[in-house]
Amino acid sequence: MRDVVVLGVGMHPFGKFMDKSLKELAYDALSRAIDDAGVSLRDIQTAYVSNAYAGLMTGQESIRGQVVLRYAGFSDIPIVNVENACAGGATAFREAWLSVASGLYDMALAIGVEKLYCDDTARSIRAIASSSDVDLMAGLGFQFSANYAMGLRKQMAEYGWTQQDFARAAVKNKRHGSLNPNAQFRTPVTEEDVLGSRLVAWPLTLYMCSSIGDGAAAAILCSAEVAARHRGSPYVKVAACALRSAPFEDYRQPPSQPKTQDPKPQSSAHWLPVAREAYERAGLGPQDVHVAEVHDAMAPAELRLYHALGFCDPGEGARLLAEGATAIEGRLPVNPSGGLSARGHPVGATGLAQIAEIVWQLRGEAGPRQAQGPDGHGPRVGLAQNSGGNIEGHQAVTSVIILAR
Amino acid sequence: MRDVVVLGVGMHPFGKFMDKSLKELAYDALSRAIDDAGVSLRDIQTAYVSNAYAGLMTGQESIRGQVVLRYAGFSDIPIVNVENACAGGATAFREAWLSVASGLYDMALAIGVEKLYCDDTARSIRAIASSSDVDLMAGLGFQFSANYAMGLRKQMAEYGWTQQDFARAAVKNKRHGSLNPNAQFRTPVTEEDVLGSRLVAWPLTLYMCSSIGDGAAAAILCSAEVAARHRGSPYVKVAACALRSAPFEDYRQPPSQPKTQDPKPQSSAHWLPVAREAYERAGLGPQDVHVAEVHDAMAPAELRLYHALGFCDPGEGARLLAEGATAIEGRLPVNPSGGLSARGHPVGATGLAQIAEIVWQLRGEAGPRQAQGPDGHGPRVGLAQNSGGNIEGHQAVTSVIILAR
Numbered sequence: 001m002r003d004v005v006v007l008g009v010g011m012h013p014f015g016k017f018m019d020k021s022l023k024e025l026a027y028d029a030l031s032r033a034i035d036d037a038g039v040s041l042r043d044i045q046t047a048y049v050s051n052a053y054a055g056l057m058t059g060q061e062s063i064r065g066q067v068v069l070r071y072a073g074f075s076d077i078p079i080v081n082v083e084n085a086c087a088g089g090a091t092a093f094r095e096a097w098l099s100v101a102s103g104l105y106d107m108a109l110a111i112g113v114e115k116l117y118c119d120d121t122a123r124s125i126r127a128i129a130s131s132s133d134v135d136l137m138a139g140l141g142f143q144f145s146a147n148y149a150m151g152l153r154k155q156m157a158e159y160g161w162t163q164q165d166f167a168r169a170a171v172k173n174k175r176h177g178s179l180n181p182n183a184q185f186r187t188p189v190t191e192e193d194v195l196g197s198r199l200v201a202w203p204l205t206l207y208m209c210s211s212i213g214d215g216a217a218a219a220i221l222c223s224a225e226v227a228a229r230h231r232g233s234p235y236v237k238v239a240a241c242a243l244r245s246a247p248f249e250d251y252r253q254p255p256s257q258p259k260t261q262d263p264k265p266q267s268s269a270h271w272l273p274v275a276r277e278a279y280e281r282a283g284l285g286p287q288d289v290h291v292a293e294v295h296d297a298m299a300p301a302e303l304r305l306y307h308a309l310g311f312c313d314p315g316e317g318a319r320l321l322a323e324g325a326t327a328i329e330g331r332l333p334v335n336p337s338g339g340l341s342a343r344g345h346p347v348g349a350t351g352l353a354q355i356a357e358i359v360w361q362l363r364g365e366a367g368p369r370q371a372q373g374p375d376g377h378g379p380r381v382g383l384a385q386n387s388g389g390n391i392e393g394h395q396a397v398t399s400v401i402i403l404a405r
Numbered sequence: 406m407r408d409v410v411v412l413g414v415g416m417h418p419f420g421k422f423m424d425k426s427l428k429e430l431a432y433d434a435l436s437r438a439i440d441d442a443g444v445s446l447r448d449i450q451t452a453y454v455s456n457a458y459a460g461l462m463t464g465q466e467s468i469r470g471q472v473v474l475r476y477a478g479f480s481d482i483p484i485v486n487v488e489n490a491c492a493g494g495a496t497a498f499r500e501a502w503l504s505v506a507s508g509l510y511d512m513a514l515a516i517g518v519e520k521l522y523c524d525d526t527a528r529s530i531r532a533i534a535s536s537s538d539v540d541l542m543a544g545l546g547f548q549f550s551a552n553y554a555m556g557l558r559k560q561m562a563e564y565g566w567t568q569q570d571f572a573r574a575a576v577k578n579k580r581h582g583s584l585n586p587n588a589q590f591r592t593p594v595t596e597e598d599v600l601g602s603r604l605v606a607w608p609l610t611l612y613m614c615s616s617i618g619d620g621a622a623a624a625i626l627c628s629a630e631v632a633a634r635h636r637g638s639p640y641v642k643v644a645a646c647a648l649r650s651a652p653f654e655d656y657r658q659p660p661s662q663p664k665t666q667d668p669k670p671q672s673s674a675h676w677l678p679v680a681r682e683a684y685e686r687a688g689l690g691p692q693d694v695h696v697a698e699v700h701d702a703m704a705p706a707e708l709r710l711y712h713a714l715g716f717c718d719p720g721e722g723a724r725l726l727a728e729g730a731t732a733i734e735g736r737l738p739v740n741p742s743g744g745l746s747a748r749g750h751p752v753g754a755t756g757l758a759q760i761a762e763i764v765w766q767l768r769g770e771a772g773p774r775q776a777q778g779p780d781g782h783g784p785r786v787g788l789a790q791n792s793g794g795n796i797e798g799h800q801a802v803t804s805v806i807i808l809a810r
Contacts, residue, residue, distance in 0.1 A: 021540070052467045055460030059543065060456045061535035062490040062752075063794035066801040070538075076678060078648040079802070080496055081488040085467035089487055095500065102406055102507035130466035133475075135426070138464065142460055243469050243483040254675050273481060303728035347467075396471040397484070 001101035003224040005235040006403065008037025009356035013182040014215035014344030016117045022054060023071035026113040029216035029349075032070050033109070037220040038230050040392055045105040046078045048095045050088035050112035051348040053127040056116055068113060085131035086297065086388030087243075088112060088398035089217065089351025093393065094241040096221050100369070101238075107222040112353075114346035116212035124212045128347070130244035131389045131396070148298040149201035152273045155304055156203065156321055159315035163203040165196040168321050170208045173299050176328060177338025179369040180352070184213050184344030190194045210345035217318060217352035239381070239402040240281035243320040244274040246394035272308045273384070275366045278400035279310070281368070286310030289402075290379030291361045291371040292334045293354035295387045302326070302334060309385060309400075333371040333379075336361060351386040351399065358382035380405055406506035408629040410640040411808065413442025414761035418621035419749030423524045426477035427459060427469070431518040434754075435477050435623035438514070442625040443635050449508040449625065451483045453500045455493035455517035456753040458532040473518060490536035491702065491793025492648070492754025493517060494622065494802035499646040506643075514748055517758075519615035519751035522557030529617045529698040533752070536794045536801070538740050539765055552795055553703040554606035561608065564720035568608040572599040573726050574741040575613045575746060578704050581733060582743025584774040585760070587747030589618050613704045615679055615750035622757035624764070641767045644786070644807040645686035649679040651799035677713045680790070683805035684715070691715030694807075695784030696766045696776040697739045698759035700792045704746040707731070707739060714790060714805075738776040738784075741766060756791040756804065763787035767810045785810055 005069055010032025012025045049065025060067060065081045084091040089112035096110035116124045129138040155161055177183035189207055196203040196400065197206040208384045227235050266362045268276060279285050286309060303317030311332060312320050320326055326334035337357040340350060360366045373379040381404045389396030411597035415437025439446065454470025465472060470486045489496040495515035521529045534543040560566055576596055582588035594612055602611040632640050643702045673681060684690050691714060699710045708722030714736060717725050723730055731739035742748040742762040745755060765771045769783045778784040786809045794801030 001509070023540075055466055055535065056464070058539060059461070059531075059535050060539045061460055062488050062493070063536055063796070063801045064488070066794060067538045068538075070651065071794050075651050076651060079489075079650045080500065080648070083467050083469070083486040083488065084484075087410070088467070095485065098503060098507055098509060102503055103507075104406070104503060104507075124702070126464075127466065130460065130464050133468075133472045134463060134465045135428075135472075165588075243485070244441055244476065244481050245479070245484045246481060389471060391468070391471055391475050394469055396468045 002103055004097050004221050004238045005224055006219050006228045006238065006359050007039065007222050007227055007235050008033045008220045009049060009218065009359045010036055011182055011217035011353050011356050013136045014184040014213045014346055014353065017214045018117055021112050022070045022115055025214060025216040025261045026068040026111060027072045029218040030111060033218040033220050039220065039324050040075050043107050044077065044109045045107050046099050047109040047111065048080050048082055048092040049278065050082055050092040051114060052085055052088055052131065053082060053114065053116065053347065056127040056130060057118060057123065065225040070162065075163050078296055084388055084397045086295065086347050087386045087397040087399045088348045090354045090384065090386040090401060091243060093352060093355055093401060094243055094399065097238050097241050100221050100223055107220065108227045109218060109220055110352060111216065111218040112349035113216040114348040115214045116346060116377065117214050120237060133391050144297065144390065145204055146201045147393065148301060149204050152172045152300050153202055160320050161303060163195065164191065165318040165321065166203055166208060167191045170194045170299035173329055173339045173342045174322065175337050176369055177342025180338050180343055183338045183342055204298055208282060208341065210297050210340040213344040213346040215344060215346040217349045217356050219352055219355050234363050236359050236403045236405050239284065239404045240273045240278040241401050242278035244282060244292045244397045246391055246396050249298050268310060270307055270314045271310050271399060274398045275309050275400045278402050284381060284402060288381050289332065289383045290373050291336060291365065292332065292383040293337060293357050293359065294334055294342050294385045296335060297345060305385060309383065314353055328369050328371060336366060336369045336371055354384035355401065356385060358384050358403050362403060407508055407627050409502050409505045410629055410632045410642050411624050411643065411764050412436045412444065412461065412627050412632055412635060412729060413625045414764045415441055416587055416622035416758050417620050417760050418587040419448045419618045419751055419758065422619045423522055425518055425619065427518050428473045430520065430619060430621040431473040431516060431682045432477045434582050434623040435516060438623035438625050443444050444625060446478050447453045448512050449482065449514045450512050451504050452514040452516065453485050453487055453497040455487055455497040456519060456750065457488060457490055457493050457518065457536065458521065461532040461535060462528065465612060472486045480720040481526060489793055491700065491752050491803045492756055492791045492802040493753045495789065495791035495806060496648060498624055498757060498760055498806060499648055499804065502646050505626050505628055509563045509666050512625065514623060514625055516621065516623040517754035517756060518621040519618045522619050523749060538796050549702065549795065550609055551606045552798065553706060557608055557705050559639045566708060566723050568600065569596065570708065570723040571608055571613060572596045574701065574707045575599045575704035575763045576724065577732055578701060578740050578744045581741050581774055582747025585743050585748055587677060588743040588747050589616065590747045609703055613703050613746065615745040618749040618751040620751040620754045622761050624760050625755055639768055639807050641764050641810050644809040646684040646806050647679045647683035647686060648804045651796055651801050673715060675712055675719045676715050677803060679803045682713050683807050687807045689786060689807060693789045694737065695778050695786050696741060696763065697737065697788040698742060698744065698762050699739055699790045701746050702750060703743040710790060714788065722757065729791060733774050733776060741776055759789035759791060760806065763789050765809050767808060
């Protein structure tokens with residue numbers, strides 16, 4: 001397959017935009033991506049569009065992408081609507097990558113757009129629960145926050161992590177978000193603020209959790225040959241895209257032995273299979289990653305992801321965080337954008353906001369939240385991990401995308 | 406890109422199945438496709454799943470494919486949910502084709518599943534209307550039958566077609582459906598029956614229209630190399646997949662001159678752009694097609710499609726039909742399955758039912774509805790045309806897939 005580059009990215013800030021439609025949000029993100037890429041609408045040959053909940057929020061099913069892209073001025077290109085819950089944006093990116101890598105098209109758009117704020121918050125909550133098996137789970141009251149809380153309690157037992165460790169993740173990401181003009185939450189918080197905020201599902205408190213949100217994000221991908229013909233920003237290569245369905249983690253398995261009895265877990269056995277696949281496809285390892293955006297729908301989810309992505313040994317996440325290694329100033333900044341818990345999480349757009357952040361980081365354009373990279377000349381390899389949906393306690397979809405300059 | 410073959414197909418009969426869930430319908434179609442291909446579940450490396458309305462019908466959004474395929478026994482393969490209204494099944498097939506043609510995977514599943522029957526028909530009707538721009542159209546009462554009726558009235562003015570011509574299309578397809586054990590409607594009708602059935606929107610009467618329906622259909626695609634390693638049925642090559650968005654036809658343009666003043670429209674200017682693209686990719690032309698499944702959501706839609714696919718000159722469709730050329734016994738059987746108007750139209754599954762029919766026809770396995778091909782040895786090239794959704798009077802998506810043995 002051909003080398004593919006990300007020629008441009010753009011996003012509409014995430015937040016609460018009651019007076020903007022899906023069409024307007026998408027148009028804004030698209031316009032910014034087109035400007036960033038230095039191309040025109042006519043250069044784009046195909047589009048993959050991610051949206052999770054318009055069917056339930058506005059009644060728009062089936063042709064969501066055609067509707068928003070026609071508003072933006074597209075006419076007769078192939079448009080494919082993709083869904084994969086919170087990983088829908090990552091899935092759109094991967095399919096757009098494949099459409100170019102295969103040689104079928106020279107330039108493709110991946111765009112994600114979501115509106116979750118409305119006059120009826122119960123509707124938004126029901127919509128989000130539809131990313132589980134509705135026959136078995138949503139109908140019985142399943143909510144993602146409770147499911148995350150169960151996983152975190154298991155990790156507390158397994159690794160000795162505390163609620164304070166979890167609060168530190170929220171503090172870090174809210175600080176990062178305060179430096180990001182596209183973030184939904186831009187107010188820094190303290191550990192005391194986090195621990196003192198309303199309990200959602202123990203050990204989760206309100207300030208650890210992502211919110212509902214509105215927003216859009218887009219990426220324009222093209223072949224390396226075509227990229228060379230366009231001016232526009234310096235571009236970034238797609239080193240690997242990997243996508244998997246459940247099992248992400250299996251809560252039904254007995255917990256493993258306490259960490260103290262297992263002092264040298266050096267293998268990659270604890271990695272996410274999808275991460276292993278991405279590293280293999282990229283010919284890289286976790287030690288090569290200089291910046292990452294990970295799926296902290298609840299900020300404490302980061303801690304387990306650190307070892308699931310190979311950034312540390314199992315259970316070492318709390319120490320890594322406490323040492324500041326994953327802060328913007330650290331050796332491996334994680335969620336410099338603020339992550340889902342601070343930048344925001346308009347579901348179908350999230351995966352592409354991660355891509356946008358990694359691209360800005362690799363191009364050295366992230367301003368006050370810019371990662372410095374191993375030698376002070378900026379990061380050269382970035383990773384975006386995204387997951388979504390839940391079936392019987394398993395994450396239904398996980399994605400790892402690696403970009404490099 | 407690599408050559409890709411359809412190793413096996415399967416479908417759950419289309420119809421009204423109040424006691425079967427999406428999971429059960431999908432499992433049935435998948436099992437049949439797996440048996441037909443002579444493979445096991447473990448051989449399938451990725452899946453593309455089409456469903457249009459579960460979000461509105463059952464509340465299942467976002468991870469529809471993961472939910473139905475987990476029930477079927479899949480674990481951790483990449484699953485992508487695609488939507489493109491009535492062309493969703495064709496889109497899933499195209500994306501599965503690309504995943505194999507690109508070399509990313511050796512074997513892929515495309516499956517479409519839909520349930521439109523429920524205790525509340527108004528819900529089903531609202532769901533279907535969501536395949537338009539809901540802001541501009543569904544909210545104002547848009548229905549597909551009325552939109553088709555407007556298009557047909559324009560064609561009557563333009564080509565001199567009559568309501569009797571349109572009835573003949575329904576008679577042909579209902580007769581074909583009567584020979585198909587998978588068809589929703591298996592009772593032959595006469596022209597008098599069709600013209601005497603309840604008026605839906607002039608010139609459309611009830612027997613000309615497809616109904617809501619339940620069902621599922623699946624195809625297993627693999628590389629030519631892998632196909633050679635499997636026993637199973639003789640297989641069929643994918644000669645081309647092409648997909649486009651609107652405009653399909655532009656009702657806002659002034660009608661062209663009456664046909665009598667334009668006696669020699671020999672060019673391909675009237676072809677669907679997506680058909681021209683498919684023919685070019687396949688290195689074939691309309692004269693090479695021996696059997697076709699086309700999108701007759703309303704049976705009379707066939708007549709225009711005959712010239713839009715290059716099977717005749719503009720306006721010659723009624724004559725082609727009246728001569729019997731497009732009946733099973735004719736030189737170019739169209740909709741031998743019965744088409745949408747008789748085999749049925751469970752929206753997300755329809756495109757893959759078309760593929761299944763073309764595969765059976767090319768393999769000579771279509772029983773009493775078998776096309777004979779140009780030399781009596783069966784058809785060698787088959788075409789499936791699928792379209793869906795509507796934005797401002799334009800079909801939002803169109804697909805043409807050409808298969809060959």
